[in-house]
Amino acid sequence: MQVYPSRLAQHVKQNNHSFYMIFGDEPLQKMLSIEAIRKQALQQGFDERQQLSVDNQFQWSRLIEATQTLSLFSSKQFIELELPTGKPGTEGSKTLCELAANANPDTIVLIHGQKIGRDVQNAKWFKALDKQGIYVPCYPLEGNNLHQWVAGYMNETGLKTGPESIKLLSDYCEGNLLAAKQEIDKLLLLFPNGLVTEQQIIESVVDQSRYNVFQLVDVMLSGDAVRMVKMLYRLEAEGVEPTIVCWALTREWQILNTLLADKQAGKSINWNQHRIWKNRQAFYLSAMQRMSFATLDNIQQKLQVLDQRIKQSQVMRPYVELCHLCLLFVPYDLTSIPFE
Incomplete structure:
Protein backbone atom coordinates (compact mmCIF):
# COMPACT_ATOMS: atom_id res chain seq x y z
CA MET A 1 0.00 0.00 0.00
CA GLN A 2 1.31 3.42 -0.91
CA VAL A 3 1.25 6.19 1.69
CA TYR A 4 2.60 9.68 0.98
CA PRO A 5 4.94 11.35 3.51
CA SER A 6 2.39 14.02 4.42
CA ARG A 7 0.02 11.34 5.73
CA LEU A 8 2.54 8.90 7.14
CA ALA A 9 2.68 10.16 10.75
CA GLN A 10 -1.08 9.85 11.13
CA HIS A 11 -1.14 6.50 9.33
CA VAL A 12 1.43 4.79 11.57
CA LYS A 13 -0.48 5.90 14.67
CA GLN A 14 -3.53 4.00 13.46
CA ASN A 15 -1.94 1.02 11.68
CA ASN A 16 0.75 -1.54 12.49
CA HIS A 17 2.94 -3.02 9.74
CA SER A 18 5.81 -5.47 9.69
CA PHE A 19 7.46 -3.87 6.66
CA TYR A 20 8.08 -0.31 5.55
CA MET A 21 9.74 0.73 2.29
CA ILE A 22 10.91 4.32 1.88
CA PHE A 23 12.46 5.27 -1.45
CA GLY A 24 13.07 8.58 -3.19
CA ASP A 25 15.51 11.42 -3.82
CA GLU A 26 14.06 14.04 -1.45
CA PRO A 27 16.22 13.80 1.71
CA LEU A 28 14.05 15.73 4.17
CA GLN A 29 10.91 13.71 3.51
CA LYS A 30 12.93 10.50 3.84
CA MET A 31 14.45 11.62 7.11
CA LEU A 32 11.11 12.71 8.59
CA SER A 33 9.40 9.51 7.40
CA ILE A 34 12.05 7.29 8.97
CA GLU A 35 11.89 9.29 12.20
CA ALA A 36 8.09 8.98 12.31
CA ILE A 37 8.28 5.20 11.96
CA ARG A 38 11.09 4.94 14.53
CA LYS A 39 9.12 7.01 17.02
CA GLN A 40 5.96 4.97 16.63
CA ALA A 41 7.87 1.67 16.82
CA LEU A 42 9.59 2.77 20.03
CA GLN A 43 6.24 3.64 21.59
CA GLN A 44 5.06 0.12 20.74
CA GLY A 45 8.00 -1.48 22.53
CA PHE A 46 10.40 -2.01 19.61
CA ASP A 47 13.32 -0.67 21.62
CA GLU A 48 16.09 -2.75 20.01
CA ARG A 49 17.26 -1.28 16.70
CA GLN A 50 19.75 -2.76 14.23
CA GLN A 51 21.06 -1.02 11.11
CA LEU A 52 22.33 -2.85 8.03
CA SER A 53 23.58 -1.51 4.72
CA VAL A 54 23.69 -3.43 1.45
CA ASP A 55 26.92 -3.18 -0.57
CA ASN A 56 28.97 -5.52 -2.76
CA GLN A 57 30.19 -7.48 0.26
CA PHE A 58 26.85 -7.68 2.06
CA GLN A 59 25.71 -11.18 3.01
CA TRP A 60 21.95 -11.54 3.06
CA SER A 61 22.20 -14.18 5.76
CA ARG A 62 22.94 -11.27 8.12
CA LEU A 63 19.41 -10.00 7.61
CA ILE A 64 17.92 -13.40 8.41
CA GLU A 65 20.11 -13.66 11.52
CA ALA A 66 19.07 -10.19 12.62
CA THR A 67 15.38 -11.09 12.49
CA GLN A 68 16.00 -14.21 14.57
CA THR A 69 18.31 -12.76 17.21
CA LEU A 70 16.93 -11.00 20.28
CA SER A 71 18.81 -9.56 23.22
CA LEU A 72 18.09 -10.46 26.83
CA PHE A 73 16.49 -7.06 27.37
CA SER A 74 14.02 -6.87 24.48
CA SER A 75 11.39 -9.09 22.88
CA LYS A 76 10.79 -6.77 19.92
CA GLN A 77 13.26 -5.44 17.39
CA PHE A 78 13.41 -2.82 14.70
CA ILE A 79 15.69 -3.49 11.70
CA GLU A 80 16.71 -0.79 9.22
CA LEU A 81 18.10 -2.00 5.92
CA GLU A 82 19.67 0.57 3.60
CA LEU A 83 19.26 -0.55 -0.02
CA PRO A 84 20.92 2.31 -1.97
CA THR A 85 20.09 1.12 -5.50
CA GLY A 86 16.68 -0.31 -4.67
CA LYS A 87 17.74 -3.57 -6.33
CA PRO A 88 18.67 -6.42 -3.97
CA GLY A 89 19.78 -8.85 -6.66
CA THR A 90 18.81 -12.50 -6.96
CA GLU A 91 19.83 -13.63 -3.47
CA GLY A 92 18.42 -10.52 -1.85
CA SER A 93 15.12 -10.85 -3.69
CA LYS A 94 14.77 -14.43 -2.48
CA THR A 95 15.58 -13.42 1.10
CA LEU A 96 13.07 -10.56 1.11
CA CYS A 97 10.37 -12.82 -0.30
CA GLU A 98 11.05 -15.30 2.50
CA LEU A 99 10.76 -12.55 5.11
CA ALA A 100 7.46 -11.41 3.63
CA ALA A 101 6.11 -14.97 3.73
CA ASN A 102 7.10 -15.33 7.41
CA ALA A 103 6.21 -11.95 8.84
CA ASN A 104 6.82 -11.71 12.58
CA PRO A 105 4.66 -9.29 14.61
CA ASP A 106 7.61 -8.79 16.99
CA THR A 107 9.92 -7.63 14.20
CA ILE A 108 9.69 -4.52 12.02
CA VAL A 109 11.87 -4.21 8.90
CA LEU A 110 12.33 -0.77 7.34
CA ILE A 111 14.00 -0.69 3.91
CA HIS A 112 15.11 2.64 2.45
CA GLY A 113 17.09 3.90 -0.52
CA GLN A 114 17.18 6.23 -3.50
CA LYS A 115 14.48 6.73 -6.11
CA ILE A 116 13.17 3.54 -7.71
CA GLY A 117 11.42 2.94 -11.01
CA ARG A 118 8.50 0.83 -12.14
CA ASP A 119 10.79 -2.13 -12.71
CA VAL A 120 11.55 -2.30 -8.99
CA GLN A 121 7.93 -1.74 -7.99
CA ASN A 122 6.90 -4.63 -10.24
CA ALA A 123 9.52 -6.97 -8.77
CA LYS A 124 8.29 -10.01 -6.85
CA TRP A 125 10.04 -9.04 -3.59
CA PHE A 126 8.62 -5.51 -3.67
CA LYS A 127 5.06 -6.71 -4.22
CA ALA A 128 5.43 -9.31 -1.46
CA LEU A 129 6.56 -6.72 1.07
CA ASP A 130 4.00 -4.20 -0.15
CA LYS A 131 1.18 -6.62 0.70
CA GLN A 132 2.48 -6.88 4.26
CA GLY A 133 3.38 -3.22 4.72
CA ILE A 134 3.52 0.18 3.06
CA TYR A 135 5.59 2.00 0.47
CA VAL A 136 6.45 5.69 1.05
CA PRO A 137 7.64 7.55 -2.09
CA CYS A 138 9.72 10.64 -1.27
CA TYR A 139 10.07 12.84 -4.34
CA PRO A 140 10.79 16.60 -4.63
CA LEU A 141 7.73 18.80 -4.15
CA GLU A 142 6.75 21.41 -6.72
CA GLY A 143 3.96 23.90 -7.30
CA ASN A 144 0.87 23.52 -5.12
CA ASN A 145 2.32 20.49 -3.34
CA LEU A 146 5.28 22.55 -2.21
CA HIS A 147 3.02 25.45 -1.16
CA GLN A 148 0.88 23.05 0.87
CA TRP A 149 3.95 21.60 2.59
CA VAL A 150 5.30 25.04 3.49
CA ALA A 151 1.86 26.16 4.73
CA GLY A 152 1.44 22.95 6.71
CA TYR A 153 4.85 23.14 8.37
CA MET A 154 4.40 26.83 9.22
CA ASN A 155 1.04 26.01 10.78
CA GLU A 156 2.60 23.10 12.67
CA THR A 157 5.26 25.40 14.14
CA GLY A 158 2.67 28.04 15.04
CA LEU A 159 3.62 30.64 12.40
CA LYS A 160 0.87 32.60 10.68
CA THR A 161 1.23 34.46 7.40
CA GLY A 162 -0.55 35.12 4.11
CA PRO A 163 -0.62 33.13 0.84
CA GLU A 164 1.80 35.55 -0.86
CA SER A 165 4.36 34.97 1.88
CA ILE A 166 3.97 31.21 1.52
CA LYS A 167 4.47 31.50 -2.24
CA LEU A 168 7.54 33.70 -1.73
CA LEU A 169 9.12 31.24 0.67
CA SER A 170 8.21 28.28 -1.56
CA ASP A 171 9.73 29.89 -4.65
CA TYR A 172 12.89 30.76 -2.78
CA CYS A 173 13.38 27.20 -1.49
CA GLU A 174 12.08 25.27 -4.51
CA GLY A 175 14.11 22.11 -4.98
CA ASN A 176 15.47 22.24 -1.43
CA LEU A 177 12.88 21.23 1.14
CA LEU A 178 15.50 21.12 3.88
CA ALA A 179 16.27 24.81 3.26
CA ALA A 180 12.55 25.60 3.56
CA LYS A 181 12.38 23.85 6.93
CA GLN A 182 15.50 25.64 8.17
CA GLU A 183 14.17 29.04 7.09
CA ILE A 184 10.80 28.44 8.79
CA ASP A 185 12.58 27.33 11.97
CA LYS A 186 14.63 30.53 11.82
CA LEU A 187 11.48 32.65 11.39
CA LEU A 188 10.02 31.05 14.50
CA LEU A 189 13.04 32.17 16.49
CA LEU A 190 12.94 35.69 15.06
CA PHE A 191 9.19 36.15 15.50
CA PRO A 192 8.10 34.14 18.56
CA ASN A 193 4.69 35.82 18.54
CA GLY A 194 3.92 33.72 15.45
CA LEU A 195 2.95 36.52 13.05
CA VAL A 196 5.12 37.01 9.95
CA THR A 197 4.59 39.43 7.06
CA GLU A 198 5.89 39.17 3.50
CA GLN A 199 8.27 42.07 4.07
CA GLN A 200 9.66 40.41 7.21
CA ILE A 201 10.30 37.25 5.18
CA ILE A 202 12.14 39.28 2.54
CA GLU A 203 14.27 40.95 5.19
CA SER A 204 14.85 37.91 7.40
CA VAL A 205 14.78 34.75 5.30
CA VAL A 206 16.63 36.03 2.28
CA ASP A 207 20.36 35.81 2.82
Whole structure:
Protein backbone atom coordinates (compact mmCIF):
# COMPACT_ATOMS: atom_id res chain seq x y z
CA MET A 1 0.00 0.00 0.00
CA GLN A 2 1.31 3.42 -0.91
CA VAL A 3 1.25 6.19 1.69
CA TYR A 4 2.60 9.68 0.98
CA PRO A 5 4.94 11.35 3.51
CA SER A 6 2.39 14.02 4.42
CA ARG A 7 0.02 11.34 5.73
CA LEU A 8 2.54 8.90 7.14
CA ALA A 9 2.68 10.16 10.75
CA GLN A 10 -1.08 9.85 11.13
CA HIS A 11 -1.14 6.50 9.33
CA VAL A 12 1.43 4.79 11.57
CA LYS A 13 -0.48 5.90 14.67
CA GLN A 14 -3.53 4.00 13.46
CA ASN A 15 -1.94 1.02 11.68
CA ASN A 16 0.75 -1.54 12.49
CA HIS A 17 2.94 -3.02 9.74
CA SER A 18 5.81 -5.47 9.69
CA PHE A 19 7.46 -3.87 6.66
CA TYR A 20 8.08 -0.31 5.55
CA MET A 21 9.74 0.73 2.29
CA ILE A 22 10.91 4.32 1.88
CA PHE A 23 12.46 5.27 -1.45
CA GLY A 24 13.07 8.58 -3.19
CA ASP A 25 15.51 11.42 -3.82
CA GLU A 26 14.06 14.04 -1.45
CA PRO A 27 16.22 13.80 1.71
CA LEU A 28 14.05 15.73 4.17
CA GLN A 29 10.91 13.71 3.51
CA LYS A 30 12.93 10.50 3.84
CA MET A 31 14.45 11.62 7.11
CA LEU A 32 11.11 12.71 8.59
CA SER A 33 9.40 9.51 7.40
CA ILE A 34 12.05 7.29 8.97
CA GLU A 35 11.89 9.29 12.20
CA ALA A 36 8.09 8.98 12.31
CA ILE A 37 8.28 5.20 11.96
CA ARG A 38 11.09 4.94 14.53
CA LYS A 39 9.12 7.01 17.02
CA GLN A 40 5.96 4.97 16.63
CA ALA A 41 7.87 1.67 16.82
CA LEU A 42 9.59 2.77 20.03
CA GLN A 43 6.24 3.64 21.59
CA GLN A 44 5.06 0.12 20.74
CA GLY A 45 8.00 -1.48 22.53
CA PHE A 46 10.40 -2.01 19.61
CA ASP A 47 13.32 -0.67 21.62
CA GLU A 48 16.09 -2.75 20.01
CA ARG A 49 17.26 -1.28 16.70
CA GLN A 50 19.75 -2.76 14.23
CA GLN A 51 21.06 -1.02 11.11
CA LEU A 52 22.33 -2.85 8.03
CA SER A 53 23.58 -1.51 4.72
CA VAL A 54 23.69 -3.43 1.45
CA ASP A 55 26.92 -3.18 -0.57
CA ASN A 56 28.97 -5.52 -2.76
CA GLN A 57 30.19 -7.48 0.26
CA PHE A 58 26.85 -7.68 2.06
CA GLN A 59 25.71 -11.18 3.01
CA TRP A 60 21.95 -11.54 3.06
CA SER A 61 22.20 -14.18 5.76
CA ARG A 62 22.94 -11.27 8.12
CA LEU A 63 19.41 -10.00 7.61
CA ILE A 64 17.92 -13.40 8.41
CA GLU A 65 20.11 -13.66 11.52
CA ALA A 66 19.07 -10.19 12.62
CA THR A 67 15.38 -11.09 12.49
CA GLN A 68 16.00 -14.21 14.57
CA THR A 69 18.31 -12.76 17.21
CA LEU A 70 16.93 -11.00 20.28
CA SER A 71 18.81 -9.56 23.22
CA LEU A 72 18.09 -10.46 26.83
CA PHE A 73 16.49 -7.06 27.37
CA SER A 74 14.02 -6.87 24.48
CA SER A 75 11.39 -9.09 22.88
CA LYS A 76 10.79 -6.77 19.92
CA GLN A 77 13.26 -5.44 17.39
CA PHE A 78 13.41 -2.82 14.70
CA ILE A 79 15.69 -3.49 11.70
CA GLU A 80 16.71 -0.79 9.22
CA LEU A 81 18.10 -2.00 5.92
CA GLU A 82 19.67 0.57 3.60
CA LEU A 83 19.26 -0.55 -0.02
CA PRO A 84 20.92 2.31 -1.97
CA THR A 85 20.09 1.12 -5.50
CA GLY A 86 16.68 -0.31 -4.67
CA LYS A 87 17.74 -3.57 -6.33
CA PRO A 88 18.67 -6.42 -3.97
CA GLY A 89 19.78 -8.85 -6.66
CA THR A 90 18.81 -12.50 -6.96
CA GLU A 91 19.83 -13.63 -3.47
CA GLY A 92 18.42 -10.52 -1.85
CA SER A 93 15.12 -10.85 -3.69
CA LYS A 94 14.77 -14.43 -2.48
CA THR A 95 15.58 -13.42 1.10
CA LEU A 96 13.07 -10.56 1.11
CA CYS A 97 10.37 -12.82 -0.30
CA GLU A 98 11.05 -15.30 2.50
CA LEU A 99 10.76 -12.55 5.11
CA ALA A 100 7.46 -11.41 3.63
CA ALA A 101 6.11 -14.97 3.73
CA ASN A 102 7.10 -15.33 7.41
CA ALA A 103 6.21 -11.95 8.84
CA ASN A 104 6.82 -11.71 12.58
CA PRO A 105 4.66 -9.29 14.61
CA ASP A 106 7.61 -8.79 16.99
CA THR A 107 9.92 -7.63 14.20
CA ILE A 108 9.69 -4.52 12.02
CA VAL A 109 11.87 -4.21 8.90
CA LEU A 110 12.33 -0.77 7.34
CA ILE A 111 14.00 -0.69 3.91
CA HIS A 112 15.11 2.64 2.45
CA GLY A 113 17.09 3.90 -0.52
CA GLN A 114 17.18 6.23 -3.50
CA LYS A 115 14.48 6.73 -6.11
CA ILE A 116 13.17 3.54 -7.71
CA GLY A 117 11.42 2.94 -11.01
CA ARG A 118 8.50 0.83 -12.14
CA ASP A 119 10.79 -2.13 -12.71
CA VAL A 120 11.55 -2.30 -8.99
CA GLN A 121 7.93 -1.74 -7.99
CA ASN A 122 6.90 -4.63 -10.24
CA ALA A 123 9.52 -6.97 -8.77
CA LYS A 124 8.29 -10.01 -6.85
CA TRP A 125 10.04 -9.04 -3.59
CA PHE A 126 8.62 -5.51 -3.67
CA LYS A 127 5.06 -6.71 -4.22
CA ALA A 128 5.43 -9.31 -1.46
CA LEU A 129 6.56 -6.72 1.07
CA ASP A 130 4.00 -4.20 -0.15
CA LYS A 131 1.18 -6.62 0.70
CA GLN A 132 2.48 -6.88 4.26
CA GLY A 133 3.38 -3.22 4.72
CA ILE A 134 3.52 0.18 3.06
CA TYR A 135 5.59 2.00 0.47
CA VAL A 136 6.45 5.69 1.05
CA PRO A 137 7.64 7.55 -2.09
CA CYS A 138 9.72 10.64 -1.27
CA TYR A 139 10.07 12.84 -4.34
CA PRO A 140 10.79 16.60 -4.63
CA LEU A 141 7.73 18.80 -4.15
CA GLU A 142 6.75 21.41 -6.72
CA GLY A 143 3.96 23.90 -7.30
CA ASN A 144 0.87 23.52 -5.12
CA ASN A 145 2.32 20.49 -3.34
CA LEU A 146 5.28 22.55 -2.21
CA HIS A 147 3.02 25.45 -1.16
CA GLN A 148 0.88 23.05 0.87
CA TRP A 149 3.95 21.60 2.59
CA VAL A 150 5.30 25.04 3.49
CA ALA A 151 1.86 26.16 4.73
CA GLY A 152 1.44 22.95 6.71
CA TYR A 153 4.85 23.14 8.37
CA MET A 154 4.40 26.83 9.22
CA ASN A 155 1.04 26.01 10.78
CA GLU A 156 2.60 23.10 12.67
CA THR A 157 5.26 25.40 14.14
CA GLY A 158 2.67 28.04 15.04
CA LEU A 159 3.62 30.64 12.40
CA LYS A 160 0.87 32.60 10.68
CA THR A 161 1.23 34.46 7.40
CA GLY A 162 -0.55 35.12 4.11
CA PRO A 163 -0.62 33.13 0.84
CA GLU A 164 1.80 35.55 -0.86
CA SER A 165 4.36 34.97 1.88
CA ILE A 166 3.97 31.21 1.52
CA LYS A 167 4.47 31.50 -2.24
CA LEU A 168 7.54 33.70 -1.73
CA LEU A 169 9.12 31.24 0.67
CA SER A 170 8.21 28.28 -1.56
CA ASP A 171 9.73 29.89 -4.65
CA TYR A 172 12.89 30.76 -2.78
CA CYS A 173 13.38 27.20 -1.49
CA GLU A 174 12.08 25.27 -4.51
CA GLY A 175 14.11 22.11 -4.98
CA ASN A 176 15.47 22.24 -1.43
CA LEU A 177 12.88 21.23 1.14
CA LEU A 178 15.50 21.12 3.88
CA ALA A 179 16.27 24.81 3.26
CA ALA A 180 12.55 25.60 3.56
CA LYS A 181 12.38 23.85 6.93
CA GLN A 182 15.50 25.64 8.17
CA GLU A 183 14.17 29.04 7.09
CA ILE A 184 10.80 28.44 8.79
CA ASP A 185 12.58 27.33 11.97
CA LYS A 186 14.63 30.53 11.82
CA LEU A 187 11.48 32.65 11.39
CA LEU A 188 10.02 31.05 14.50
CA LEU A 189 13.04 32.17 16.49
CA LEU A 190 12.94 35.69 15.06
CA PHE A 191 9.19 36.15 15.50
CA PRO A 192 8.10 34.14 18.56
CA ASN A 193 4.69 35.82 18.54
CA GLY A 194 3.92 33.72 15.45
CA LEU A 195 2.95 36.52 13.05
CA VAL A 196 5.12 37.01 9.95
CA THR A 197 4.59 39.43 7.06
CA GLU A 198 5.89 39.17 3.50
CA GLN A 199 8.27 42.07 4.07
CA GLN A 200 9.66 40.41 7.21
CA ILE A 201 10.30 37.25 5.18
CA ILE A 202 12.14 39.28 2.54
CA GLU A 203 14.27 40.95 5.19
CA SER A 204 14.85 37.91 7.40
CA VAL A 205 14.78 34.75 5.30
CA VAL A 206 16.63 36.03 2.28
CA ASP A 207 20.36 35.81 2.82
CA GLN A 208 22.81 38.42 1.63
CA SER A 209 23.18 36.93 -1.84
CA ARG A 210 19.39 36.80 -2.26
CA TYR A 211 19.10 40.38 -1.02
CA ASN A 212 21.48 41.31 -3.82
CA VAL A 213 18.96 39.84 -6.24
CA PHE A 214 16.43 42.40 -5.01
CA GLN A 215 19.06 45.09 -5.44
CA LEU A 216 19.61 43.82 -8.98
CA VAL A 217 15.90 44.20 -9.71
CA ASP A 218 15.87 47.82 -8.52
CA VAL A 219 18.87 48.68 -10.67
CA MET A 220 17.26 46.93 -13.65
CA LEU A 221 13.99 48.84 -13.20
CA SER A 222 15.88 52.13 -12.96
CA GLY A 223 17.44 51.41 -16.37
CA ASP A 224 21.09 51.45 -15.25
CA ALA A 225 22.36 48.76 -17.64
CA VAL A 226 26.08 49.09 -16.78
CA ARG A 227 25.57 48.63 -13.03
CA MET A 228 23.07 45.86 -13.67
CA VAL A 229 25.55 43.82 -15.69
CA LYS A 230 28.22 44.29 -12.99
CA MET A 231 25.79 43.01 -10.35
CA LEU A 232 24.97 39.96 -12.45
CA TYR A 233 28.66 39.11 -12.67
CA ARG A 234 28.91 39.42 -8.89
CA LEU A 235 25.91 37.19 -8.30
CA GLU A 236 27.35 34.57 -10.63
CA ALA A 237 30.72 34.73 -8.84
CA GLU A 238 28.99 34.31 -5.46
CA GLY A 239 27.26 31.17 -6.70
CA VAL A 240 23.68 32.46 -6.54
CA GLU A 241 21.39 29.91 -8.20
CA PRO A 242 20.13 31.08 -11.63
CA THR A 243 16.62 29.92 -10.68
CA ILE A 244 16.53 32.62 -7.97
CA VAL A 245 17.31 35.37 -10.49
CA CYS A 246 14.79 33.89 -12.92
CA TRP A 247 12.15 33.88 -10.18
CA ALA A 248 12.86 37.56 -9.42
CA LEU A 249 12.56 38.53 -13.11
CA THR A 250 9.29 36.61 -13.44
CA ARG A 251 7.90 38.41 -10.39
CA GLU A 252 8.86 41.83 -11.81
CA TRP A 253 7.36 40.95 -15.20
CA GLN A 254 4.04 40.09 -13.52
CA ILE A 255 3.99 43.37 -11.58
CA LEU A 256 4.92 45.51 -14.59
CA ASN A 257 2.37 43.79 -16.81
CA THR A 258 -0.39 44.52 -14.27
CA LEU A 259 0.71 48.12 -13.71
CA LEU A 260 0.87 48.81 -17.44
CA ALA A 261 -2.61 47.32 -17.96
CA ASP A 262 -4.02 49.52 -15.17
CA LYS A 263 -2.35 52.58 -16.68
CA GLN A 264 -3.81 51.85 -20.12
CA ALA A 265 -7.26 51.43 -18.54
CA GLY A 266 -6.93 54.83 -16.87
CA LYS A 267 -6.73 53.44 -13.34
CA SER A 268 -4.60 55.01 -10.64
CA ILE A 269 -1.88 52.79 -9.17
CA ASN A 270 -2.70 51.15 -5.86
CA TRP A 271 0.82 50.66 -4.55
CA ASN A 272 -0.35 48.92 -1.37
CA GLN A 273 -2.23 46.32 -3.40
CA HIS A 274 0.99 45.39 -5.19
CA ARG A 275 3.05 45.62 -1.97
CA ILE A 276 5.41 48.16 -3.47
CA TRP A 277 6.91 50.35 -0.78
CA LYS A 278 7.33 54.10 -1.28
CA ASN A 279 11.12 53.91 -1.67
CA ARG A 280 10.70 51.63 -4.74
CA GLN A 281 7.78 53.29 -6.50
CA ALA A 282 10.03 55.54 -8.59
CA PHE A 283 11.76 52.47 -10.08
CA TYR A 284 8.45 51.15 -11.42
CA LEU A 285 7.34 54.53 -12.74
CA SER A 286 10.63 54.79 -14.60
CA ALA A 287 10.29 51.29 -16.07
CA MET A 288 6.68 51.87 -17.14
CA GLN A 289 7.74 54.88 -19.22
CA ARG A 290 10.14 52.66 -21.17
CA MET A 291 8.09 49.46 -21.47
CA SER A 292 5.37 48.37 -23.89
CA PHE A 293 3.11 45.31 -24.01
CA ALA A 294 5.07 44.05 -27.01
CA THR A 295 8.28 44.18 -24.97
CA LEU A 296 6.61 42.45 -22.01
CA ASP A 297 5.23 39.71 -24.26
CA ASN A 298 8.73 39.12 -25.63
CA ILE A 299 10.15 38.96 -22.10
CA GLN A 300 7.43 36.52 -20.99
CA GLN A 301 8.15 34.09 -23.81
CA LYS A 302 11.89 34.10 -23.15
CA LEU A 303 11.40 33.80 -19.37
CA GLN A 304 9.26 30.69 -19.79
CA VAL A 305 11.77 29.03 -22.09
CA LEU A 306 14.79 29.92 -19.95
CA ASP A 307 13.15 28.89 -16.66
CA GLN A 308 12.30 25.46 -18.04
CA ARG A 309 15.75 24.93 -19.52
CA ILE A 310 17.55 26.04 -16.34
CA LYS A 311 15.51 23.59 -14.23
CA GLN A 312 16.42 20.84 -16.69
CA SER A 313 20.11 21.83 -16.58
CA GLN A 314 20.19 22.42 -20.33
CA VAL A 315 21.96 25.81 -20.25
CA MET A 316 25.75 25.95 -20.27
CA ARG A 317 26.03 29.61 -19.14
CA PRO A 318 22.66 30.60 -17.67
CA TYR A 319 23.93 33.98 -16.48
CA VAL A 320 24.63 35.03 -20.06
CA GLU A 321 21.00 34.50 -21.00
CA LEU A 322 19.86 36.08 -17.72
CA CYS A 323 21.88 39.13 -18.70
CA HIS A 324 20.06 39.24 -22.05
CA LEU A 325 16.72 39.06 -20.25
CA CYS A 326 17.64 41.83 -17.83
CA LEU A 327 18.66 44.04 -20.76
CA LEU A 328 15.20 43.53 -22.28
CA PHE A 329 13.74 45.24 -19.21
CA VAL A 330 15.89 48.35 -19.89
CA PRO A 331 14.94 47.82 -22.80
CA TYR A 332 17.66 46.99 -25.31
CA ASP A 333 16.95 45.65 -28.77
CA LEU A 334 18.44 42.15 -28.74
CA THR A 335 16.63 40.70 -31.73
CA SER A 336 19.96 39.88 -33.37
CA ILE A 337 21.08 37.83 -30.35
CA PRO A 338 19.68 34.27 -30.35
CA PHE A 339 18.16 32.81 -27.19
CA GLU A 340 18.81 29.08 -27.06
